[in-house]
Amino acid sequence: MLSIKNLFVSVEGKEILKGINLEINPGEVHAIMGPNGSGKSTLANVLTGKEGYDITEGEVSYNGEDLLEMAPEDRAKEGIFMSFQYPVEIPGVPMVNFLKTAVNEHRKHRNEEPLTAGEFLKLMREKKELVEMDTQLTNRSVNEGFSGGEKKKNEIFQMALLEPKLAILDETDSGLDIDALKTVARGVNALKSPERSTVVVTHYQRLLDYIVPDFVHVLYNGKIVKSAGKELAHELEAKGYDWIKKENGN
């Protein structure tokens, strides 16, 4: 589904990703762990097409297509979703309009009729329950005045609405209490299927108790320095990242 080969990325002349290789097959859950500043968000942003990154080497293919050539909105409509580490507020744009536009853009891309207002509200109600979203939140502007936890739930709510093929969750667990964490995990797991894949970017092992990964990768200083099964997460939790840092000469 997603194949990253020897990916080098710089920002403003500074090399951040230094040769990433990663294969993700349908149905798999991958966790990417690593200390702050190791390049996790950079990787997520490059995959979703954010501007401002220089791809100096390497290639990424998504379902056989050159992902790096695709416009960000096309990547989204082709099923790549990112739950943002820091969801941005968009004052003046009501959640409902925003979500309906997003859902109908996805439908148009699949040659489906747009949902009517009624159909959309019904869908929204369904998905809200799944992530226990406060009903009032969708009456506000996008993320405006949402608490940290509400913003993260809102990301998963949007994921549930858009039903992506490849979901990249960037530190969705940070700032969540244990109940919210469970709710978020339930939302993610509800979407799990043999066709859909998930990349869970996280600092801590905590979330991985609820979203169980098939593979765990450690990203350190712009490189994947270790890949293994879910037991690696526990090992990191027990030993901390210093162990990785030492092994990699730092």
Place this chain on the structure above:
Amino acid sequence: MEEQDKILNEVTQGEYKYGFVTDIDTDIIEKGLNEDVVRLISAKKEEPEFMLQFRLDAFRKWQKMKMPDWAYLKIPPINFQEISYFAAPKKKAQYESLNEVDPELLETFNKLGIPLEEQKHLAGVAVDAVIDSVSVKTTFKETLAEKGIIFCSFSEAVKEHPDLIKKYLGQTVPVADNFFAALNSAVFSDGSFCYIPKGVRCPMELSTYFRINAANTGQFERTLIVADDDSYVSYLEGCTAPMRDENQLHAAVVEIITMERAEVKYSTVQNWYPGDKEGKGGIYNFVTKRGVCRGESSKISWTQVETGSAITWKYPSCILIGNNSVGEFNSVAVTNNYQQADTGTKMIHIGKNTKSTIISKGISAGKSDNSYRGLVKVLPKAENSRNFSQCDSLLLGDTCGAHTFPYIEVNNKSSVVEHEATTSKIGEDQIFYCNQRGISTEDAIGMIVNGYAKEVLNKLPMEFAVEAQKLLQISLEGSVG
């Protein structure tokens, strides 16, 4: 950062869609301005003596006046002798049926999306269309006449209702009010006149479309609206112009008078040609709009969506004389590429318990400059008066400018004036967030801008609001995707 600017640049380079020229026979006079020209205009229009005197008075005062230079605008020198002051479609106004109208002209209206016949049946909007300052057709006149409402071209009003014109013309905007108002008073060729009698609610929106067509001409139209006691009217104004490399001058005057408890809502969607991406061509738009709430508890509200013109200089104002009278100014002004706008309002509180509200939303993109300039003045006798002003600026990219010049003068202790201002920017992060949900940059900007301007757009009559919403998006976008 550079990337973001690149995107915004692309996105904000929309194309002007009304830039066609209509090939109609035009009666156009020699360039230049002197007393003889003023007399010629008056003669061509077969005006009574009082109108000629009005024009000559204005012209003589204008000759002694200087172009105002206090606005935050870089105005290239204008050679007033290089402009023709009268151009009119040759087949003259006053058609009995649409069949008599020049087919090319009808085609123009179709391109503008205002087929007169259609409008008549479908929209229920009475339209007075002014091309090159001459009124071409006023629909719905008969329907309105039944209620005693007068809605006609200015020339017609001069002929058929000279007493009303004599009584009200120049009362709100005196001939020497300012340089451009004086010029307009001297040379205006047509416009609309509207009178709503006592106790009548106008049953439909009244609407005027202005279009400049001929080259090297200025457009000077004049609108006068008088709402008698307990009457109500909602008035719409739209405008477009062909794309030309030279700049063209537009200097209009609008006067509104409301008597006891009368209300006038005046809405404008201004879409004159803004010039090209390099700032070549475009309309210089110097407009004087003013309303006087003469009667107690009367109300005047100005709502404007300004997307066009190379230069906009415009301050629709309210003079609140009647006790308890109300003035409103709601504005969205978009500038893109090299456009410059200096626009705002004046609210002059004279009567007791008078109230005014100002909502101004500036949106700047490209290399444009967008200024809000507003005066709130409360006179000593205007006890217990209130003003609330909200002036917001939204920036797209960082090569454009937004400026706010509020002037507040309160001369009594019982009045309250509040002013709030914000500046925000459409961020790269906001656009990317939308992109990541499958929404294109164009649509994202449209959504954000419309959300930002919603408060003002909501004040427009329904059909107009939809049009204005599209216009906002078009004037900021175009070529992405």
